[in-house]
Amino acid sequence: MSGKFVVGYDGSVSSRRALEFAVDRARAQGGTIILAHVLEWSPYSFLTPSELEERHKRRREEMERAEKAITSTVVAELQDAGMPVEAVIRYGNTADLLCRIAKEHNAVQIVIGRDGQSAIGARVFGSVAGALVQTAPVPCTIVP
Amino acid sequence: MYRHAFPAAFAAVGAAFYSAPAYAQSIDEKVNQIFANSTGWFVNLIFSNFPGTTFPWIVAWLVIGATVFTLYFGFIQFRAIGHSIALVKGDYSDPNDAGEVSHFQALATALSGTVGLGNIAGVAVAVSIGGPGATFWMILAGLMGMASKFTECTLGVKYRNEYADGRVSGGPMYYLTKGFAERGMPGGRILAVLFSIFCILGALGGGNMFQANQAHQQIAGIVGAYPGWITGVIFAGVVFAVIVGGLKSIASVTEKVVPFMGILYVGTALIIIAMNADKIGWAFGQIFDGAFTGLGVAGGMVGALIQGFKRAAFSNEAGVGSAAIAHSAVRTKEPITEGFVSLLEPFIDTVVICTMTALVIIITGQLVAGPDGNYLLNEAGTAIQTVGGTSGVGLTSAAFGSAISWFPYILAVAVVLFAFSTMISWSYYGLKAWTYLFGEGETKELVFKVIFCIFVVIGAAANLGPVIDFSDAAIFAMAVVNIIGLYILMPIVKRELDSYLSRLKSGEIKKFE
Numbered sequence: 062m063s064g065k066f067v068v069g070y071d072g073s074v075s076s077r078r079a080l081e082f083a084v085d086r087a088r089a090q091g092g093t094i095i096l097a098h099v100l101e102w103s104p105y106s107f108l109t110p111s112e113l114e115e116r117h118k119r120r121r122e123e124m125e126r127a128e129k130a131i132t133s134t135v136v137a138e139l140q141d142a143g144m145p146v147e148a149v150i151r152y153g154n155t156a157d158l159l160c161r162i163a164k165e166h167n168a169v170q171i172v173i174g175r176d177g178q179s180a181i182g183a184r185v186f187g188s189v190a191g192a193l194v195q196t197a198p199v200p201c202t203i204v205p
Numbered sequence: 206m207y208r209h210a211f212p213a214a215f216a217a218v219g220a221a222f223y224s225a226p227a228y229a230q231s232i233d234e235k236v237n238q239i240f241a242n243s244t245g246w247f248v249n250l251i252f253s254n255f256p257g258t259t260f261p262w263i264v265a266w267l268v269i270g271a272t273v274f275t276l277y278f279g280f281i282q283f284r285a286i287g288h289s290i291a292l293v294k295g296d297y298s299d300p301n302d303a304g305e306v307s308h309f310q311a312l313a314t315a316l317s318g319t320v321g322l323g324n325i326a327g328v329a330v331a332v333s334i335g336g337p338g339a340t341f342w343m344i345l346a347g348l349m350g351m352a353s354k355f356t357e358c359t360l361g362v363k364y365r366n367e368y369a370d371g372r373v374s375g376g377p378m379y380y381l382t383k384g385f386a387e388r389g390m391p392g393g394r395i396l397a398v399l400f401s402i403f404c405i406l407g408a409l410g411g412g413n414m415f416q417a418n419q420a421h422q423q424i425a426g427i428v429g430a431y432p433g434w435i436t437g438v439i440f441a442g443v444v445f446a447v448i449v450g451g452l453k454s455i456a457s458v459t460e461k462v463v464p465f466m467g468i469l470y471v472g473t474a475l476i477i478i479a480m481n482a483d484k485i486g487w488a489f490g491q492i493f494d495g496a497f498t499g500l501g502v503a504g505g506m507v508g509a510l511i512q513g514f515k516r517a518a519f520s521n522e523a524g525v526g527s528a529a530i531a532h533s534a535v536r537t538k539e540p541i542t543e544g545f546v547s548l549l550e551p552f553i554d555t556v557v558i559c560t561m562t563a564l565v566i567i568i569t570g571q572l573v574a575g576p577d578g579n580y581l582l583n584e585a586g587t588a589i590q591t592v593g594g595t596s597g598v599g600l601t602s603a604a605f606g607s608a609i610s611w612f613p614y615i616l617a618v619a620v621v622l623f624a625f626s627t628m629i630s631w632s633y634y635g636l637k638a639w640t641y642l643f644g645e646g647e648t649k650e651l652v653f654k655v656i657f658c659i660f661v662v663i664g665a666a667a668n669l670g671p672v673i674d675f676s677d678a679a680i681f682a683m684a685v686v687n688i689i690g691l692y693i694l695m696p697i698v699k700r701e702l703d704s705y706l707s708r709l710k711s712g713e714i715k716k717f718e
Contacts, residue, residue, distance in 0.1 A: 100304060102303055102304050104295055104298070104303065104307035104309055104310065105307070105309050105310075106310065107310070107313050107314070107317070107457075107460040107461055107463075107464060108306070108310055108313075108314055108460065109314065109453075109456045109457070109460055109629060109630075109633070110314055110318070110530070110531050110534075110629075110630055110633040110634070111633055112453075113306050113310065113311065113314055113373075113531065113534035113535075114372050114373060114374045114534050115371075115372055116305060116306045116310075116373075116534065117305060117306070117367075117371045117373050117534075117536070118370055118371030118372050119371075120304045120305055120371075121371050122371075123304070124304075151303065152303035152304030153300075153303045153304075
């Protein structure tokens with residue numbers, strides 16, 4: 062059985078560790094990697110009129126930047142190493158979207174990193190980890 | 206904390222100028238005189254009465270417009286409100302469009318442009334001139350205005366511009382041009398140019414000078430009188446930093462604090478009303494009696510009606526066309542959905558927030574009544590006597606302060622923030638009209654932005670009377686042009702509406718899970 066591993070990847074060191082962990086497991090099982098990159102976004106935030114005007118343009122730029130950063134580096138790297146990988150870039154709440162992506166792809170596991178070093182990082186990833194523990198539809202691994 | 210820190214800063218600035226009070230005062234007076242003289246003809250034209258009556262034609266124009274749209278779309282504001290709320294919640298938004306402008310964001314931005322001093326100061330003006338009865342007409346105008354807003358915002362999205370670089374912007378100047386062309390009607394371009402001219406004036410008037418003026422009055426009410434142009438220069442500096450300097454942090458802080466202030470304002474008003482629960486029945490009695498009899502107010506029933514309608518239109522801007530600019534950037538495949546969302550705007554602005562202000566003023570007994578129950582007029586005979594002789598934002602502040610003594614300080618912060626966010630919104634509306642007329646380009650845009658900042662100073666320095674007259678006149682002039690356009694283009698909205706509703710009914714348009 063070839064399981065799919067959803068990895069929450071944001072380019073940080075800890076997410077890199079999570080990716081390496083997931084790649085090891087996936088390789089052992091003959092599974093694949095779903096590389097999930099979430100751009101934090103709330104449809105209920107407040108913007109000025111000129112920000113509204115430029116929103117579509119900004120989103121396009123953010124998407125391009127994310128695609129470039131993820132696909133040209135990590136995806137290519139994994140593919141070169143013979144690891145089947147698919148990249149998913151979405152806007153929204155990180156924890157919600159990781160669960161949604163896991164469901165959509167019938168994944169067997171969600172893997173995310175945790176950065177215990179920096180207080181801000183711990184808070185950000187802590188909240189994602191905390192939310193995933195509560196809501197993940199599949200087993201969830203938090204790589205320290 | 207606010208009481209000590211904030212006024213101290215202003216007092217320090219003020220003290221520098223107090224050494225020459227006569228000089229400073231004369232600047233204010235001069236600005237006021239020049240301003241009143243140069244705008245009088247425009248004000249008289251817009252507010253001229255029907256021959257032989259005391260009824261301004263512009264008020265009839267707005268009311269007839271709102272009534273026509275209400276009837277033409279079959280009371281859409283009452284039929285569709287449930288669907289409007291579902292749209293704002295995002296029930297019908299494609300999750301793949303996350304990161305684009307949501308219905309909620311478009312509505313919130315448009316609201317922060319309209320929820321301003323019209324809701325706090327404008328309503329006080331209406332109630333003190335037109336009596337409690339003005340509230341009734343104001344609510345009615347708010348409810349009817351929902352249909353006007355629905356029409357203009359649907360058109361705003363339908364005929365917006367989507368530029369190659371990904372920017373999205375629209376507004377009456379575009380639907381007037383493109384919509385008329387589509388219907389094969391001449392004159393769209395002329396109307397669009399007229400609209401743009403009036404929109405620039407409206408941006409400088411109601412969207413700028415009125416806000417600066419009332420913000421100054423509020424600050425002066427707390428720290429003591431000082432020349433208005435000082436407030437003006439400070440405000441202009443901050444506005445300049447945001448719209449010219451691109452200092453986004455100030456704007457984004459304001460955008461986040463303003464909704465909170467709005468909720469705080471309504472919440473406090475509800476508490477004050479609850480504290481006077483025994484008077485609620487009496488207050489509504491005053492509102493209904495006053496609406497039809499005038500309760501001895503200057504101008505009687507017609508006076509109450511005119512004030513109510515005027516302030517409602519000034520506050521929620523329905524039919525004026527400004528909101529169509531803010532709403533047009535939303536991400537949707539169906540322009541009509543933004544129409545549904547936009548009709549919540551006059552409801553929140555006028556039916557909820559303005560009514561709260563009016564109720565608090567009435568219920569706390571700020572208006573002085575004689576022994577016969579009729580209200581007493583002030584010495585000039587132009588407005589009802591108030592307890593402290595206050596008017597405009599001062600009256601609202603006194604009403605809230607009579608129930609909760611420290612609230613005027615919070616209100617002062619709210620007023621300054623509301624004024625600021627409204628200025629930022631209107632600087633954008635004005636700029637869009639400006640670039641429609643003169644084309645885009647950095648220097649051209651800078652010219653408008655600098656003019657905008659100069660008018661902040663003029664607004665803060667001038668007296669309330671001439672400022673409010675000019676502000677009203679400019680904003681209503683926008684409505685003259687815009688509503689003509691809406692009449693011509695409303696069959697297009699009707700077609701969109703019918704098609705959308707039938708697809709909604711058949712299940713072709715459904716909620717995303």
